[in-house]
Amino acid sequence: MARISVFVDVQREEERLLIDAARRLGHELEVINVMHSVNWIDSRPPGEELGVSFVRCISQSRALAVASYLHYSGVPTVNNPEVLWKAGDKLITLTLLSKRGIRVPETAVAYSRTDAIRAAERLGYPVVIKPIHGSWGRYVMKAHDPDSLDDILDLKETVANPTFKIHLIQRYIEKPGRDIRAFYLWGEVPVAIYRVSESWKTNTARGARAVPAKLDNEVVEVAVKAGDFIGGGVLGIDLMEDREGEVYVSEVNGIIEFRNTVRVTNYDLPAEMIERSIKELRR
Amino acid sequence: MVKLICPLCSSTVEIPDDALDGELFEHDACGAQVEVYVEEGKKKLRLAEGISEDWGE
Numbered sequence: 632m633a634r635i636s637v638f639v640d641v642q643r644e645e646e647r648l649l650i651d652a653a654r655r656l657g658h659e660l661e662v663i664n665v666m667h668s669v670n671w672i673d674s675r676p677p678g679e680e681l682g683v684s685f686v687r688c689i690s691q692s693r694a695l696a697v698a699s700y701l702h703y704s705g706v707p708t709v710n711n712p713e714v715l716w717k718a719g720d721k722l723i724t725l726t727l728l729s730k731r732g733i734r735v736p737e738t739a740v741a742y743s744r745t746d747a748i749r750a751a752e753r754l755g756y757p758v759v760i761k762p763i764h765g766s767w768g769r770y771v772m773k774a775h776d777p778d779s780l781d782d783i784l785d786l787k788e789t790v791a792n793p794t795f796k797i798h799l800i801q802r803y804i805e806k807p808g809r810d811i812r813a814f815y816l817w818g819e820v821p822v823a824i825y826r827v828s829e830s831w832k833t834n835t836a837r838g839a840r841a842v843p844a845k846l847d848n849e850v851v852e853v854a855v856k857a858g859d860f861i862g863g864g865v866l867g868i869d870l871m872e873d874r875e876g877e878v879y880v881s882e883v884n885g886i887i888e889f890r891n892t893v894r895v896t897n898y899d900l901p902a903e904m905i906e907r908s909i910k911e912l913r914r
Numbered sequence: 915m916v917k918l919i920c921p922l923c924s925s926t927v928e929i930p931d932d933a934l935d936g937e938l939f940e941h942d943a944c945g946a947q948v949e950v951y952v953e954e955g956k957k958k959l960r961l962a963e964g965i966s967e968d969w970g971e
Contacts, residue, residue: 640945641922641944641945641946642922642923642943642944642945643922643923643944644922644923644924647923666945689969689970690966690968690969691968691969691970692968764968765967766967766968766969766970766971767969767970767971769967770967792967836970836971867971884971885971886971887971888970888971890924
């Protein structure tokens with residue numbers, strides 16, 4: 632038995648599954664709603680009673696804040712803030728992975744509208760425009776021609792969030808009606824799903840269907856390397872296959888959503904998350 | 915009351931019979947703000963837009 636803490640803001644099905652698993656495994660559990668608590672930054676440590684802490688805030692900003700407070704106070708945290716920071720920023724993720732030899736979609740970073748249009752011309756239409764921070768596929772847009780790109784950039788440049796003026800322009804990869812979500816747990820990929828959709832966006836949050844996936848060893852190896860390069864822990868690695876069968880890592884997720892994976896695979900992912908994290912962090 | 919499935923936590927939410935398309939509710943059990951919408955004559959729920967752009971993975 633171990634002591635574990637789960638930090639939440641709102642509770643999704645994932646948090647319920649994680650809490651149920653912790654109870655079933657007989658761990659001593661504390662659930663902390665960060666919306667009703669205060670972390671004091673002073674010399675007193677947050678307390679050994681927290682044990683291994685799982686940061687499960689739905690808000691990426693709150694998750695990074697909570698993970699930073701805990702980790703730099705000496706609390707073993709899943710995931711640690713550096714991992715959340717790297718995974719939460721597509722520019723950092725893609726740059727880190729590309730420099731380590733992982734195939735990622737050809738991507739340009741442009742800081743002005745003019746250069747974004749030039750980059751798109753060089754990549755060739757259609758192109759995908761992404762924010763550097765984003766979730767559930769929001770603000771990910773496809774431009775089929777210069778006119779539609781112009782409209783998209785118009786919209787992005789008028790959004791108050793200044794990071795929207797940093798443009799990630801990607802070559803569009805024609806997927807075979809699905810992508811891959813590989814779940815990385817401390818150096819292994821024990822389970823994966825295909826996310827099947829007629830839409831070019833294959834997020835399950837946007838209605839893609841989860842189907843159990845048996846991945847080739849080569850794909851597993853890519854996912855493991857990607858997880859290792861981001862810093863390890865518990866991650867969701869998103870991979871795309873193109874029509875020629877080449878595999879690309881499109882992004883890495885630091886706070887995974889897994890309800891559909893548990894439902895279609897019967898793999899006890901929340902229990903494995905807990906047990907493997909305790910084993911790693913109590914060493 | 916109409917019983918619907920919360921899109922966030924998947925448990926049941928009770929919504930008044932006269933709930934309007936686009937009406938917002940807070941789901942007490944999980945804290946989600948949900949929006950009623952009507953598809954093919956049936957009431958359904960989705961997460962309310964604009965809660966925060968940094969929600970989710």
